[in-house]
Each structure stands twice: as structure tokens, then as C-alpha cells.
Amino acid sequence: MTERYPGYNVLHKRNSVSWNDQTRAVIDARCGIDPDFHQFCDEAEWKTLRSLCDHIIPQPLDRPVKAPIAAIIDQKLYGGKGDGYRDAHLPEQDKAWRLGLAAVDAEAMAACEKPFCELSADQQHWLLGKIQRGQASSEAWQDMPPAIFFAKRLLHDIVSAYYAHPASWNEIGFGGPASPRGYVRMNFDRRDPWEAAEASPGREDQARVENERVG
Amino acid sequence: MHEYPEGQPVDFAIIGTGAGGGTLACKLAEYGFSVVAFDAGPYWRPLEDFASDEMHQSKLYWTDPRIVDGDNPIQLGANNSGKSVGGSTVHFAMVSLRFRPEWFKSRSQLGYAVDWPLDWREMWNYYTEVEQVLNISGPLRYPWGPKRPRYPYRPHELNAAALVLAEGAEALGIDWTPTPLATLSAPHGLAHPCVYRGMCVIGCSTNAKQSVLLTWLPRALTAGAEIRDLAMVGSIEHDHAGLATGVHYLRDGRWRFQRARNVVVAGYAIETPRLLLNSASAKFPDGLANSSGLVGKNLMVQSNQAVWGVMDREIRSYKGPPSLAITEHWNYTDEGKDFHGGYSYMSQGPLPIVWGTTQASKRGLWGQALLDAMENYNHQVGLKIVGETLPRERNRVTLSDERDQYGLRIPRVTYSFCDNDKRLIAHSLKFMRQALEVVDAHDIWDEDDDTCHLNGTARMGDDPASSVVNADCRCWDIPNLWICDGSVFPTVGGVNPSLTIQAIACRTADRIRAMARRGELPSL
Amino acid sequence: MRRVPAAEARRRALASLQVTARSLNEKYSLNAPARTPDPEWRNAVGRKLNLSSALLSLSVLADSGLEHYRGSFQNRLMYLPLAVSAATVAASLFGIADARAKSHAVRDGLYVLAGLTGATGLGFHGYNVMKRPGGLSWLNLFYAAPVGAPMALLLAGVLGRGAERIRDDEACTILGYPAGKALGLVTSAGLAGTVAEAGLLHFRGAFQNPGMFLPVVVPPAAAGLLTTAQFRPGNIMRRAAKLGLRLTALLGFAGVGFHAYGISRNMGGWRNWSQNILNGPPLPAPPSFTGLALAGLAALSLIERGSHD
Ligand SMILES: Cc1cc2nc3c(=O)[nH]c(=O)nc-3n(C[C@H](O)[C@H](O)[C@H](O)COP(=O)(O)OP(=O)(O)OC[C@H]3O[C@@H](n4cnc5c(N)ncnc54)[C@H](O)[C@@H]3O)c2cc1C
């Protein structure tokens, strides 16, 4: 699939008036996260978590910098800061994840005799679909309803981590940080020169040129 | 900032500095009372402390553990409550609306729920006061309801997302208007006007947003109030006569006690009942102010369902405040409804994390399907309601046996929509779908299970048996204990609540001053 | 009572009206043109008017440049006012420098073009207001295409043509009217329009700075005095009008300063110029007041000359 915003890189605005020092510090830290570093997960959990992230968010293989989704989640779980609520069916987030990761692996073993990370993409897809629909049967879930874990914990955390990273902003053409400089042109089909240009059919080259000027 | 010693009683100890507590602290201090206002959150300086980042700014939210259940467990955290000096208004969306007058008497005039003990004409004047203080920017003519004075600032320019709402409304033949918003459309004092960065719900880093933090609280400090930040109140103390004597609070790792002649609870509709329940004693085993048994009950969210679609034109709804256009048509029209109550709907501008999790959790998308849907981010439009829900005692805040980092029992929040709520939601989804279809949106889908705002749980009324406080926000059971925040709403209507909360706080301050002058408040 | 036939009554009424008009005319020298065979003097007035056209079109050039850039030149026609106003600036500069006391066909032609472009622009901008949801509403008047800019171009054209006519016509008339009066009326009307525009935009800004009242107070006063001066000869009136117009001219320049300050009051100030120059108050707008005030002063000198004769 061709890129919607060819050549757009929100980080090119880092030194512009669209970013302030606070934002630079925060985003620099996030971009500096080592994708392999983990403190919360043990090795088995880490492997499962990474393949889950890769499957839920299949980032293009040729992407130069990928969002370290698993590491962001590990960091959050290690830090212990919650979302401010949890469904009564789920235990606290760290317990829910440990339980969930083990259960996903158990489901994979039961169905294919391999851990989740070693399944083919099709098998992973099939298995996750079953969990999403609540059709999981492993004892390893204990009291935790698989469908609720999938929707409220697994998807929620993986998707939140991905869309916190500039790599995802480039993909969807989000303007990114915007302070002190905000925006001027608000009407339909208008973009400020510091926003992503969309490659509508036949305009790919022009969009690329415009995106290279974003700063 | 003036600082009060803990050992000497202050006239008012206020718990919470949000829409209710912050406003009240300002007014009472200006009326000459000694005031200490506590907040569990920090005192931010937005220009220096706020980054343009969704994840980082979660520092503004109340993220202490809470358990949610019921048929429609509500999402809290980012979506629902703040833990900052200034309360939830530090990251609210600034929509500043008045109640429809009949809602203050919805039982006698519209035939459902309960009446408020307040008169709309009196409230109309307090609304005006709040609108002036918040420098609301709004339309020159508001299409619905009785006449109101001109908003102090002119409306903001509409973004494309708002224009979609306007086009749809015109095609369906209903009124719409630029939303009255608490953000500057021109400079004011030292504050800059809005720069349309669209990150209002993660905190405004330009100070254009007229939150409680930037409006009432500076005035409160000038008038001599003390704001004690990072101070979590764990319980309210009372004497053997059953009068409140002060508050126990945790600050700098130590539990302390502040003596006070009056205590005001203003922690929003979960923390307020939680604190009252956590303050249970031998004299009040069911919690303070709870002789009616209603503390924590009648929790009302507002339904927050949406219809989303994709436009061929670029929308880029991340620009500008999220809800620049609104229609209150279904708040003011009673014909053609198969439900009680009303709803407004507004244009939307979700940031990437919120939008991504909406697509994933609400639509069940993941994998390539999710990435494909997300690629339409800049073409997506949405209309979202703020809908009235009816008060039900089974929707409630209770205490769980789990404890939080302060060692306090955490709240369990139980919520289920009733049949009337569901009919309202169905009506709104059907109508908004038409409003998107007429402007040629495609790939339309319904987001059918979101909620916003928290009200009720300590309702006001005329009768001690069926309410927790009277019209002056004074507890029936403990005459020097007051509740002044979103908890006191008997009904919620179909508009965002913060303007009404602030108007009630202004009224409460005036009533306290009047009663004190007449010597009717023995504690003062 | 003796009945007068209707026709006769009408005749008599008309005659008495004519007498009154004539006597008024004589008293207030309404129709006394600044008849002067002195081509140098007429050229000097012409140059003054060229200067005012120059300022107006310069303001249009900068303003429409900025505003149409903000509008991303969505429509090719959005380049037109830039080209035309640039040409009008050039023509006006040429007029200011031109020592020959007669009109110039190219100049004249460009002024006609400016006038036509301005009128067309008014139409386009009006359409832009009307086509938005809400139609003719405060919101759209605040934020859709402004009507002030094309009007300034129209005025630049009209005043420029006036400059050419005066150079050629010994009788100092424009379209048969005495030039002083005609220009005075055009200027007053132009000022009224520009004041309306400034008033609208300053209202949008909630008059948050007291300085924002100046352009809705000073220029209307000047326009009022200018109009009065045409009908009430006398030094005092003329001097008052002159003072008012000079203040207005000054205000036009000061306005740029005020607006520069206004831009600095936006988030990020001048460091964030790429946004604030578009979102803040328009820098190039106020000088149109100066341009109009200069035209008013030229009109006054014509009136003055007329009343001396
Ligand atoms: C994302 C979002 C968008 C919103 N948008 C709008 C909108 O557009 N328009 C609108 O009208 N409303 C909006 N609201 C709702 C509005 O912000 C709230 O209704 C309002 O702020 C509630 O006022 P309050 O005084 O009851 O509580 P809050 O403003 O939440 O203040 C409560 C304060 O009390 C403190 N507190 C609580 N318990 C304790 C304790 N035990 N000890 C010490 N401190 C304590 C908390 O830290 C908090 O600061 C929005 C809310 C959110 C979260």
C-alpha cells in the first residue's frame, strides 16, 4: 500500500515554533526508548507481548523507525501508573497483563502446540479472533473474561502506546505537537505549510515535495 | 499567598478546587471569609508545565484506582475527572452552556425525574456572572431559550468539522450555532487568544482556556484564600454534637489536621460521596450527611454516543477546539420524542490516542483493518451527543474493600443505562446519522457506548428525606457541612455541566454571606 | 380660498425650489468649481491623489497577498488583485513623479482596471460570505472573505481616475461635478466603508484594547467634518476638517504599530510570526486610512481654491 503522506516526518518540526522545550523533552525521551528494553516482563512474556504488538499493529517492515510499542507498555506496567479505572471483571493492570500473556500462550499451545510468538501470522490472527469473541477455553485465564481483557486491556494498551509515537502520526498525517504555534487554516481541504500534505491520486510527487518543506 | 495555621479554625475548609470548590473559594474569600482550599492535585503553571502530548498530559487526570461495573461500566481517568488545582476544568473541553429553564422543574413542567429547589430566573443571573468571568466567546444571538446577555467575546472561527455539523443541520432544517466556549477569541489581560492547536482536553498550554485555574483562583489568592495543593483529604472530623470540626489530610507524606468552622466538599461526583462515606464514625455509621441514605446514589453520567463517518474533503479535525459548533435542537424540542429529556450534539476533534482506542475498543478493529481505518484520520468527522440520563438509585458510588496509595478505600462506580436513556440514545444516533448522510459522509458507524460527566450522588432538594443538601448546598444533617460541586444536581439535562456548577457555587456564596450577615450561621 | 390649477401649483413650487437652490448655491458656493487655468497647481493636486491611490493599492497588495496566501490561492483569480494592485502602485508612483500636467493613457487605463477588479472582488467576497452555512451572519462577516480589501482597490481606482481628470480639466470637474465636492464625497464614503470594516473586526476582537476604538472614532469624525466643510464654507470648518484628516492619516500609520503590538500579544509573539502574522491583526490594513485621508486633504484644497475664487 502506498503512503498517504509520503515524506512527511513530524519530527522535522522539532526545532520549529510548533514545539516547546517541554514537548521536546517528552518526545525525545519517547523516541529514545530502547525497543528491546524490558523490566516488567520476563523473557517468555516479552516474546509474547512483542508478537502481540506486531500483530495488532503491523508496522511496515521498511519503516526506518518503528514505534517500540512493547517497550512502552512494559515501561507503563513497570511504573505502575494506571488509567484511573478498571472494569470490575479485571484485576489490576499488571496482574491482568501477566495473566493475559500467559493465557494467550496457553491458548496457542493448546491449539497449535507452539507458543504464540512462533505461530504463523494466519494462526495468530485466528487465535486472536477467537479471544476477541470470547471463545477461549484455557484454564490459564482463571476468572478473567478473555473478551474483556482483549478489548479493555490488550487493545487499549497496545493502541494507546502506538498512537503516542511519532511514527504513527506520520502515517495518519497528524500535525503533532503544536505549541506555541497552532494552526491558521481551518476550512475544508486547507492545510498550513507546517502540516502534512496528502497524496491524493496523481499528486504523490507534489505531496512529497510539500512534505519535505514541512518544518 | 496567605497561609493559615492548622491549629486555628478557618471559616471554610474547601475540599477540591474545581468548578465548584474553586469558584466558591474565590467568592467566599472576596466576601471576607478565611478560606483554605485543598486539592489532591498539583498547582500547574501551564506555560511552563504542559507539553503537547497526549500520553504525557495524563498527569492531569485522576488516575488513582477505581472500579467500574454495572451494565455500562463507565470510562474514567482522562475522559472524566481531573486531579489538579482547578479540577477537571484544567482539561475540560470548554463548552459552556446554560440549562434549559424547564429542567429546573422537570417533574412539574416536563413530567419526569425530580424538580430542583432552584428557580431558573435566579440561575439566569448567576449564569451571566460566570460567563463574564470566563470571558466566554459565543454567538451574538443564541438560537434557543430565553434571551441572554451578549457573550463577552465573539465566537471563534469554525473548523471544517464544525462546518460539517452546520451544513448537516441546515440541510435537516434545524438551528445550529457556534458553541459558547471558555477560550479567548482575543487577548485578555496577560492571556493570549486561542491558537487552535486543538489539544484542549490534554490541557491548554497557551492559557487561552478560561479554566478555574486561570479565572477564579488568581482572584481567590488576591482575596486572601490559601490553596493547599498536593493535599489529599481522607476524612472529615466532627464533634460529639455532630458538627464538622475540620479535615484530616495527607501532605508531604504525613497526615495532618486542619481545623475549620465549616467544611465544604467539592471533589466531584465520585470523590465527594467517597469522602463522605469514608468519614463514617460511630455517630454517623453510614457516612456523613447520609440520613437519607442517598449519598452516592443517583449517579448520573451523560450519554456521549457518536456517529462517525468519512468525508471526501479533508477535515483535519485536530485543529481548533474540539467542539466549535453545536445544536441544542433536541433539548428545546419536545415533539417527536419517545423519551424524556434532551440532548445536544457537537462536532468532534479526537487526538490520535483517543481516536485509535475508539476504533479498537468500540469497533473492535485491529491489525491492518485498524491501520487502514486510521489512515482516514484527516477525513473523519463525528457528531457526538451530550445526552440527559435519568436519576436512578441503582446507579451509585460505593466503597470497595481495596485501598489506594493513601490507604483509603477506593470507590466502586456502578452504572447502567435505563430504558429511557437507551431510547434517547437510539433517537440521537438515528438523527445524527441523517445529519452525516446529507453532507455525503460515507463509511458511517455508530459509537454506542460512551459516557461523559458525572453528576448526582448528593442531590439537593426541599425534603431531607429525599435529598442530601438543601438549595443552598447545605447538608440537612450537619449544618456546617456543605457540598458544592457536580454532586448536587438532581437532574443533568442535555448540556455540559460546568457552567451550572459554577453558577450554583456563586449562588451558594451569596447565600452564605446573606445568612452570615443575618447571624444564621452560628459557626461563624 | 382661490383654487390654483394643479399644473400651475407644480410650476410655482418648482420655481421656488429653483430659487432656493440657486440662493443656497450662491451662499455656499456649492457648484463653484476650483476653476483654475494653472496646470501646475492642478498637477500638484493630481499627484496628491496619486499618492493616496498608491497608499491604498499598496495596502491592498500587502493585505490581499497575506490573506490570499492564507487562503492558499485556492482559486487562480486570487492572484488577480495582487497583480492589479501592484500595477496600480506602479502607475501611482509614476503619477507622483510625472511633471507633465496632463493625464496618461496607461495610467488612466490601469486605474479603470483597478476599479473594475475592486468591484469584481467585492462580488466574489460577498459570494464567499453568502455561500457559507449561516449565510449573511455575524460569524461569516467576521471570518469569511472581508469586503474591505476589494473596496480599497475600488477606491484606489476611483481616486486615481480623479487625479487624471483634474490634470486635464481646467474647470476642475469630475463627471460634471466640481472636483472638490466629488472627491470629498468619495472620500467620506470610502472612510465610512473602511470604518465599518475596522469596526467589524475590532468588534470581533471584543475591543479588548481601548486603542481599538480609535479607528471607529477619529476617521468618522474626519469624514463628518469633511462633508460639512463642503456645504459650510468658512475657515474654521475647513481647518477642523483638515485637522481631522491629518489625524486620520497619522492613525493609519500608527495603526501598523498597534497591529504589530497586537501580533506580539498572540501566543509565541513575533517569534511565532508564521502563524501570528496571519492570525493576529492585519498589519497592512490601517494605511488605507492614510490613503483616504490624503485624498480628503486633496479634496479640501480643491474646495478651498473654489471658495477663494
Ligand atoms: C475531558 C473532559 C472534558 C470536559 N468538557 C466539559 C465541557 O466542555 N463543558 C463542561 O461544562 N464540562 C466539561 N467537563 C466536565 C467538567 O469539567 C466537570 O463537570 C466539572 O469540572 C466538575 O466540577 P467539580 O467542581 O464537581 O469537580 P472537579 O472540577 O473535578 O474538581 C474536583 C477537584 O477536587 C479534588 N479532590 C477530589 N477529592 C479530593 C480529596 N479527597 N482531597 C483533595 N482534593 C480532592 C480533585 O483533585 C479535583 O481537582 C469535562 C470533563 C472532562 C474530564
Ligand code: SF4
Ligand atoms: S485550541 Fe485554544 S483553547 Fe484549545 S488548547 Fe489550543 S489554544 Fe488552548
